[in-house]
Amino acid sequence: MTDDAITLHPIGTIATPFQTLDACPRNGRQPDPPPQCRVRLLPEFAQGLRSLDGFGHLILLYWLHRVRAPKLLFTPPFDTEERGVFATRSPARPNPIGLSVVAFDGFDGPDTLLVRYLDCLDGTPLLDVKPYLPSTDAEPDARMGWLGPHRTR
Numbered sequence: 339m340t341d342d343a344i345t346l347h348p349i350g351t352i353a354t355p356f357q358t359l360d361a362c363p364r365n366g367r368q369p370d371p372p373p374q375c376r377v378r379l380l381p382e383f384a385q386g387l388r389s390l391d392g393f394g395h396l397i398l399l400y401w402l403h404r405v406r407a408p409k410l411l412f413t414p415p416f417d418t419e420e421r422g423v424f425a426t427r428s429p430a431r432p433n434p435i436g437l438s439v440v441a442f443d444g445f446d447g448p449d450t451l452l453v454r455y456l457d458c459l460d461g462t463p464l465l466d467v468k469p470y471l472p473s474t475d476a477e478p479d480a481r482m483g484w485l486g487p488h489r490t491r
Contacts, residue, residue, distance in 0.1 A: 348463035349386075350379035350449075352400060356459050359404065363457050364415075365427070374443060377451040377464060384449035387467070395470035396442045396453065401463040402434035425483060436462070439470050 353376040356362040363369060377398065379387065390396070409430045413420050423431055440453040451467070 346401065346465055348380075348401065348465060349383045349467075350377060350464040352377050352398070352456065352458055352460075352462040352464055354456050354458060354460045354462070356457075359459070362459055365457050367455060368457075372441075372454040372456075375440075375453050375456045376446060377453055377467070379449045379451075379464070379467075381449060387445075387449070387451070390442070390451070390467075390469065391445070393442055393469045396440050396451070397468040397470050397475070398436075398438050398440055398453070398456070398464065399466040399468075400436045400438075400458055401465055402429045402431075402436050402458065403461075403463055404459055405429045405431070405434040408432045408434070419484075421484065435465065439475075 354362075355373050355375075407430065408423065409428070410423050410432075411420050412423070412426075412428065412430070414426055414428070429436065436458055438456050438458070440455045443452040443454060446452050
């Protein structure tokens with residue numbers, strides 16, 4: 339490792355109906371139907387949204403600002419075996435960066451995106467927005483490791 343510091347600056351804020359960690363869904367596909375959320379960019383980044391119209395889904399990267407202390411090993415709530423954090427989607431990570439593929443429902447003004455399938459708290463800092471490209475982002479043959487259908491304990 340080097341001594342170079344990595345500095346991240348939020349480009350906006352995410353508005354969701356989830357006010358507490360307990361209320362926040364474990365993944366964005368819950369609850370059903372998913373609530374519509376708003377992603378508002380800071381004014382200086384709004385021009386970067388140009389040409390997003392027409393995309394059906396986006397990738398959002400965000401900072402899990404209210405995450406608990408990182409844990410390298412823990413037992414997921416739906417499992418009985420201890421797992422390493424990098425083999426899970428736990429938010430309690432050394433760098434609490436969240437990632438969601440969201441449905442993009444359009445714009446609410448020049449700086450606000452309307453999206454569904456988010457799993458973060460209201461007020462979460464937004465780090466980046468990328469278009470989801472099914473031709474390169476989807477891996478239909480990907481294996482699911484310990485979460486797969488043929489897992490052994």
